[in-house]
Amino acid sequence: MQERRDVRLADLTTLGVGGPIERLVEVADAEELVAAVRDADESGRPLLVLGGGSNVVAPDEGWAGDVVLVRSRGIRRDGDELTVQAGHDWDELVAFTVENRLAGIEALSGIPGSTGATPIQNVGAYGQEVAQTITAVRVYDRAEKSERTLDPAECEFAYRDSRLKRDPGRFVVLEVTFALHPGTRSRPVSYAELARTIGVEIGESAPLAEVREAVLRLRRGKGMVWDPADPDSRSAGSFFTNPIVPAEHAVEGCPSWPTPDGQVKLSAAWLVQHAGFGRGTRAGKVGTSSRHSLALTTEDGATAAELLAFADRIVAAVREKFGVSLEREPTAVRP
Template identity: 55%
Template sequence: MLVLAGGSNVVIGDDGFPGTVVLLRTRGVHVADRDARGVLFRVAAGEPWDDFVAHTIENGCSGLEALSGIPGSSGATPIQNVGAYGQEVAQTIEAVHVYDRHEDEVRVLSLPECRFAYRSSIFKNNERWVVLEVDFRLTLSADSAPIRYAELARRLGVEIGERVPAKQVRETVLQLRAGKGMVLDPADPDTQSVGSFFTNPVLSAQEWAAVQDRLVDAGEPPSWPAPNGTVKVPAAWLIEKAGFGKGYAGAGGVAISSKHTLALTHRGGGTTTALLDLAREIRDGVRDRFGVVLHPEPVLVNCSL
């Protein structure tokens, strides 16, 4: 059985799925609690994510504003700990209500039980759990959470750590995402994608040193410190420096977005096979150039990279 909500971060093999597909279409957002820590929103898994983000901002709450414009459902966000522009849902999730298919019971998993990590959780690639509802604890404030992402801070004209109106952050993030083809638009073929196809690699100190030894004339890549002495490097930079620029076309009607090297797009007539062939070409090119293996961000169903 395949549980599918928005399907915006899913790649399905050309042969389809050999089983039953359950479409999650639950709706609803309500305030479950309100105290000194803020407002606890309980949102149904099938609720469109960006509608929920807009609802929280309209009701004077902050904590999700940098996650504006992401397509898909609210219940999908904890599965891979959705994040963007310095925020991720693990920062505001208090609990996830799930159906446990092994034990045939509904359970409420606390934040530690969800085992959130970078683009990962206990739910990802695990058929045991069906997300039913998600509890988000948000701050009751018209101002945003502290700005943590350099590109967003530059666009807002503020320093890292400053706060601005949450509505302003939402508007700015939507503009940034649209500029990268990351906001759904029927008139923009670059939005016919599953978003960022590869996660940003997190490298050990030894792996990072090996990459630097291979730079030659590529220039110094941007990087950010990550937990336990590791370093996060942008996959988009590695892809471009490995020779796969914006608009790079694969065979069979697929191509890299003309706006963003992380997005692989459908150009008409493309198949999943063609998409994965292009993804393999990119992955292998980055590995050969920098010694770094990129990993797919979307869930792959009845297909593999």
């Protein structure tokens, strides 16, 4: 366990915003993580648990308490199940599954961040989401002051949502278990853009490595693979979720997809673009990515307040023009 007092949140997040940290504690395994959380709770210090920092808008004021940086790593394999430490890099895990001929998360290649964050957000892309493969999430329950294991029903997964997200701060993820499918081919491809890129029909499979490479190519083309040298990747990925509305409220011309409950999911990127915020729209040191209108990017010197104000302008414009409310995907941390 390492402790530092000379770090800013901007140094630990892909958006590069956020003020000074009073006390940074870096932990290397689940035992240290639980100990650090308990220490902060018992002393009454404000606590922020941070993994890859890729889905966070950190406060300009910084953090007057403990920031616990999760750097636990490791993969345990039991047949077709993998139990992964919370701090393990997510894309490294996806690469491991492809190399070891385990299908189920190959379309989630290139997503920045740590494995422990994926069940909180129910991370998804290109037709897959982690809820399809997660069988257990081991957590430290700060309310009960004990470790416990949540099954998928207890996680209450929904579109880019979960019980862990809806009860922020209570559950600290220690490790995640995934049940995957053995073989050299992917799960059925369900996302049209990915199917076209690979050259298969919707519902067909493809070699795992081909799916991974196609997803990485698509994401890089949109600036959605973290690269310090790429200013378009200085983002939190998609800043808004695709809104789900009753079918009768679908927006004419907007791409949409039916949901199991009879509603439709609208393209947030289309709504943002057609509300006047196309690619490369800038306001000071923040704006939309030059390659994808759904990603908001920052420049050196940008502030969280500036970024959130820009996001609010987009939300207001979409609501005024289309009567649809956009929801932010990243978490805006309050000091």
